[in-house]
Amino acid sequence: MSVPETSPKLDFIREIIADDLVFGKHSTTITRFPPEPNGYLHIGHAKSICLNFGIALENAGIGAKCHLRFDDTNPEKEETEYVESIKADVKWLGFDWGSDLYFASDYFQFFHDCAVHLIREGKAYIEQQSAEEMRVCRGNLNTPGTPSPGRSRSVEENLTLFARMKAGDFKEGACVLRAKIDLASSNMNLRDPVLYRIMHAHHHNTGNAWCIYPMYDFAHPLEDALEHITHSLCTLEFENHRPLYDWFIENCPVPSKPRQIEFARLNLSYTIMSKRKLLELVQGGHVGGWNDPRLPTISGLRRRGYPPAAVVHFCKRVGITKFNGTTDVALLEFDVRDFLNHSAPRRMAVLDPVKVVLTNWAAEPLTVATLANHPQQPEMGEREIPISNEVWIEREDFMEIPEKKFYRLGPDRHVRLKGGHIIRCNGFDKDPNGNIALIHAEILPGTVGADSPAGIECKAAIHWVDVATGLDAEVRIYDRLFTVEDPDSAEGGFMSVLNPDSLKTITAKIEPSLATVDPGFSCQFDRTGYFVADAIDHQPGVKPVFNRTVALRDSWVKKGAR
Numbered sequence: 415m416s417v418p419e420t421s422p423k424l425d426f427i428r429e430i431i432a433d434d435l436v437f438g439k440h441s442t443t444i445t446r447f448p449p450e451p452n453g454y455l456h457i458g459h460a461k462s463i464c465l466n467f468g469i470a471l472e473n474a475g476i477g478a479k480c481h482l483r484f485d486d487t488n489p490e491k492e493e494t495e496y497v498e499s500i501k502a503d504v505k506w507l508g509f510d511w512g513s514d515l516y517f518a519s520d521y522f523q524f525f526h527d528c529a530v531h532l533i534r535e536g537k538a539y540i541e542q543q544s545a546e547e548m549r550v551c552r553g554n555l556n557t558p559g560t561p562s563p564g565r566s567r568s569v570e571e572n573l574t575l576f577a578r579m580k581a582g583d584f585k586e587g588a589c590v591l592r593a594k595i596d597l598a599s600s601n602m603n604l605r606d607p608v609l610y611r612i613m614h615a616h617h618h619n620t621g622n623a624w625c626i627y628p629m630y631d632f633a634h635p636l637e638d639a640l641e642h643i644t645h646s647l648c649t650l651e652f653e654n655h656r657p658l659y660d661w662f663i664e665n666c667p668v669p670s671k672p673r674q675i676e677f678a679r680l681n682l683s684y685t686i687m688s689k690r691k692l693l694e695l696v697q698g699g700h701v702g703g704w705n706d707p708r709l710p711t712i713s714g715l716r717r718r719g720y721p722p723a724a725v726v727h728f729c730k731r732v733g734i735t736k737f738n739g740t741t742d743v744a745l746l747e748f749d750v751r752d753f754l755n756h757s758a759p760r761r762m763a764v765l766d767p768v769k770v771v772l773t774n775w776a777a778e779p780l781t782v783a784t785l786a787n788h789p790q791q792p793e794m795g796e797r798e799i800p801i802s803n804e805v806w807i808e809r810e811d812f813m814e815i816p817e818k819k820f821y822r823l824g825p826d827r828h829v830r831l832k833g834g835h836i837i838r839c840n841g842f843d844k845d846p847n848g849n850i851a852l853i854h855a856e857i858l859p860g861t862v863g864a865d866s867p868a869g870i871e872c873k874a875a876i877h878w879v880d881v882a883t884g885l886d887a888e889v890r891i892y893d894r895l896f897t898v899e900d901p902d903s904a905e906g907g908f909m910s911v912l913n914p915d916s917l918k919t920i921t922a923k924i925e926p927s928l929a930t931v932d933p934g935f936s937c938q939f940d941r942t943g944y945f946v947a948d949a950i951d952h953q954p955g956v957k958p959v960f961n962r963t964v965a966l967r968d969s970w971v972k973k974g975a976r
């Protein structure tokens with residue numbers, strides 16, 4: 415099965431951009447991806463990255479660019495660790511900001527100057543009411559706001575007070591700077607929003623140079639305008655902030671006039687996307703860190719073994735619309751399987767081993783079995799795997815009393831060991847608990863690489879690992895992190911619907927070649943799924959550790975409403 419091609423039809427944002435170019439509104443297009451460095455990026459951000467950097471790439475011929483801008487205007491939540499992880503994630507997805515790397519904190523002086531400009535124009539004033547008083551005086555949808563005494567203060571007085579705010583004369587919360595727009599506006603965002611607040615905090619870039627910090631709504635349009643962004647693409651929740659965005663662009667001394675366009679954010683079933691909630695999972699120890707393979711973070715997906723091309727393809731396929739919805743995570747898994755099916759070499763590993771002893775091995779001892787590295791791609795070559803008289807097979811490949819349509823091993827039945835002999839089971843031992851402990855079988859000489867002899871029914875080939883040369887590996891089997899489709903709306907909160915079985919660690923048997931692969935090596939374990947050597951814990955030749963990227967089939971569908 416292959417993934418349907420993405421439609422060549424332009425989405426509404428690309429249509430707007432194409433029109434602006436045709437009508438000469440701009441000679442090129444400049445977009446930006448503006449993360450706040452207060453957490454790791456998740457797959458929702460990947461959608462925004464693919465959109466913004468994608469548009470730049472598509473228009474590279476006319477000099478289009480996409481800026482990577484860290485929106486680091488809030489000193490309290492930001493850390494350089496996040497800056498580095500964000501850069502690594504954007505690169506991993508295959509995008510390049512070139513020399514266009516910016517930090518909003520480099521514009522603090524400009525924001526300040528714009529604020530002073532607004533004060534001089536009589537369009538901003540110092541507010542000394544408490545946050546609670548301001549909230550009450552702002553009114554509501556049925557009642558216009560009421561002006562506070564500060565609103566009629568003189569320009570001179572406002573300038574002095576603002577200078578004192580900046581100089582650190584006031585405690586946090588003592589006053590703020592507000593825009594003077596419209597207290598009766600039906601859009602609450604226009605009812606004299608706060609522009610600046612006092613925060614006596616150390617900033618990762620500017621240190622202690624500032625103790626007043628701009629609000630996001632004020633800073634963002636100014637950042638865009640300073641960087642000559644043509645189209646500022648954001649998610650739908652900013653739609654009713656757009657009049658405010660435009661007001662700042664109209665009323666501040668900015669060098670360009672960017673246009674804000676909103677699109678629907680990506681939501682995925684069975685997961686959560688808010689950085690605040692992801693941080694809660696990380697800090698609470700519910701997962702192993704920001705790059706835990708169960709998280710929808712880009713670093714989690716990477717460690718899980720998702721190919722970046724599959725993530726990018728998925729983001730394109732989801733498309734850009736104005737309608738919020740939830741995308742089935744199975745769609746993402748489908749893309750991951752599809753990409754890995756083409757690119758991942760095949761290897762053998764037995765996840766739930768039971769031993770088979772081949773009682774007549776001496777009749778035709780084989781020393782190596784030869785297997786293709788990919789069933790459809792001969793250019794990926796072959797490999798030789800040692801084999802001897804004892805092999806591990808998957809417990810589920812044997813049935814004491816075979817069901818209808820079970821074509822694998824059972825008493826007096828035949829099955830082929832991939833790349834090796836057809837074998838016939840002629841007995842088994844059980845342990846005291848009644849589980850199969852050992853299977854006795856014999857090889858059918860002359861069947862390596864040959865059809866089954868007349869009168870022998872052998873419809874299946876199973877994977878195996880040689881007991882003498884196979885190795886133990888730690889294998890991590892991941893399942894969905896939450897048991898319900900929409901964890902955010904769970905009655906007891908998202909923490910109440912964590913899946914207790916989201917991680918199972920097992921000891922599997924692996925073919926010898928797997929022990930020495932590099933961290934990040936991705937392959938299919940024949941018949942079980944796609945696996946990747948863990949980027950952090952896998953030690954080649956010392957301690958093999960593999961993560962299951964995705965099972966071969968969507969087992970969740972079968973499990974149904976669990």
Ligand code: ATP
Pocket residue numbers: 447448449450451457458459461462647648649678679680681687688689690
């Ligand atoms: P979160 O809500 O997860 O904390 P955020 O919006 O606060 O995310 P930012 O760092 O501000 O995170 O996001 C950077 C960019 O990524 C913004 O332009 C934002 O609109 C976009 N973005 C964030 N989440 C999504 C999403 N789920 N789908 C699409 N774009 C998103």
Ligand code: MG
Pocket residue numbers: 450
């Ligand atoms: Mg944000």
